[in-house]
Amino acid sequence: xxxxxxxxxxxxxxxxxxxxxxxxxxxxxxxxxxxxxxxxxxxxxxxxxxxxxxxxxxxxxxxxxxxxxxxxxxxxxxxxxxxxxxxxxxxxxxxxxxxxxxxxxxxxxxxxxxxxxxxxxxxxxxxxxxxxxxxxxxxxxxxxxxxxxxxxxxxxxxxxxxxxxxxxxxxxxxxxxxxxxxxxxxxxxxxxxxxxxxxxxxxxxxx
DNA sequence: GTCCCGATTCCCT
DNA sequence: GGGAATCGGGACC
Numbered sequence: 342x343x344x345x346x347x348x349x350x351x352x353x354x355x356x357x358x359x360x361x362x363x364x365x366x367x368x369x370x371x372x373x374x375x376x377x378x379x380x381x382x383x384x385x386x387x388x389x390x391x392x393x394x395x396x397x398x399x400x401x402x403x404x405x406x407x408x409x410x411x412x413x414x415x416x417x418x419x420x421x422x423x424x425x426x427x428x429x430x431x432x433x434x435x436x437x438x439x440x441x442x443x444x445x446x447x448x449x450x451x452x453x454x455x456x457x458x459x460x461x462x463x464x465x466x467x468x469x470x471x472x473x474x475x476x477x478x479x480x481x482x483x484x485x486x487x488x489x490x491x492x493x494x495x496x497x498x499x500x501x502x503x504x505x506x507x508x509x510x511x512x513x514x515x516x517x518x519x520x521x522x523x524x525x526x527x528x529x530x531x532x533x534x535x536x537x538x539x540x541x542x543x544x545x546x547x548x
Numbered sequence: 549g550t551c552c553c554g555a556t557t558c559c560c561t
Numbered sequence: 562g563g564g565a566a567t568c569g570g571g572a573c574c
Contacts, residue, residue, distance in 0.1 A: 386555070395555070397570095405570060422556050423568030429555085442555055476556050520555050540556095 348373070348503035350496055356413030356432045360387035360439040361515075363413070363432040365531045367441055367502070368509040371449065372428075375499050378454050378482050380446030380472050381507070383536045386518045387529040388429070390438030395524035398438030408490045409438040416500060418479070418489040425476030426485050430493060430502070444519070444530070446472035447538045448481070455481040474540040510534060516543050 348371060356363060364387040373379040388396040390409070397406040397419065408417040413432040417440055421427050433439035448455055448471045455471045456463060459481050472478040479485065484500060493502045515528030519541055532543050 388555075397555080400571080403570075419555085420569065422554060422566080424566070425556050427555060444555085474556070518555075522554085 348496075348505045350494055351502055351504055353412075353414050353494055356430070356494070357434060358413075358432060360389055360432050360441050361529065363387075363430070364441045364529070365513045366509055367430060367443075368513060368531060368533050369507040370509075371503040371505055372443065372446060372478075372482065373496075373501055373503050374451070374482055374484075375497075376451070376454065376483070378451030379449045379503070380478065380482065381449055382443060382445075382502075383447050384443075384445035384530070384532040384539050385430075386442040386444060386531070388440045388442060389529075390433075390440075393524055393527075395518065395521040395527075396438065396440075398440075402438070406438065409440050410436055411490070413439075414492060414494045416484075416488055416491045416493050418484060418486050420486065421476060426479035427475040428479050428482075428484050428488075428500075442475060443478060444475050445532075445536075445538050445540045446478050446482075447536065448472055454483075458483055469537055473538050514543070 364385045367382050370382050371379050390398045398409050412435040415431045417429040428443045429440040431440050460466050471481045491498050513531045516530045518530045
């Protein structure tokens with residue numbers, strides 16, 4: 342009996358909060374694909390629309406970021422460095438362009454599909470690298486731009502988010518976001534503490 | 549039209 | 562720890 346048998350959907354209201362509320366609540370939820378892949382969300386980052394210089398929406402609406410401006414509960418997918426897809430959970434009300442970047446999953450189901458999607462040569466590979474990093478998790482889950490805009494609240498969607506009863510961490514510490522050049526002082530990265538599948542170790546600022 | 553660079557990953561050292 | 566890969570968006574002329 343796999344996790345999906347006891348999973349339930351998250352209602353639209355779950356996604357209407359701000360990214361700083363939704364991001365930590367997404368920890369320990371399951372990202373599930375229609376072909377049987379699933380992974381537990383262990384690392385996320387909040388992006389706050391027009392207020393956030395690191396956000397794609399900082400300079401307004403474009404064809405690429407249009408999905409960010411929809412109401413919460415949709416999937417925003419974009420291409421990074423010309424070769425990696427990155428998946429975001431849109432949250433907040435319509436027009437706010439708030440989103441949560443999914444940075445790492447703990448693989449749960451469909452690991453064979455994930456391995457096949459990630460690696461042509463399976464030798465010398467570590468399953469901890471399947472979904473460790475925003476580009477890797479999209480490759481493992483088979484997510485690309487064709488999934489941009491799908492409804493994450495529907496179990497019938499190609500990708501959706503399920504709650505299988507595992508609670509999020511009680512008070513995950515916010516730490517600095519990764520891979521950006523502006524807004525680096527904002528502690529908007531949230532992770533399940535000490536999880537081996539994090540894209541990077543959680544390091545709190547000493548100052 | 550041209551130019552720069554990115555919410556990254558991989559492989560080598 | 563460093564550099565290459567790779568390409569679309571957005572700024573600017």
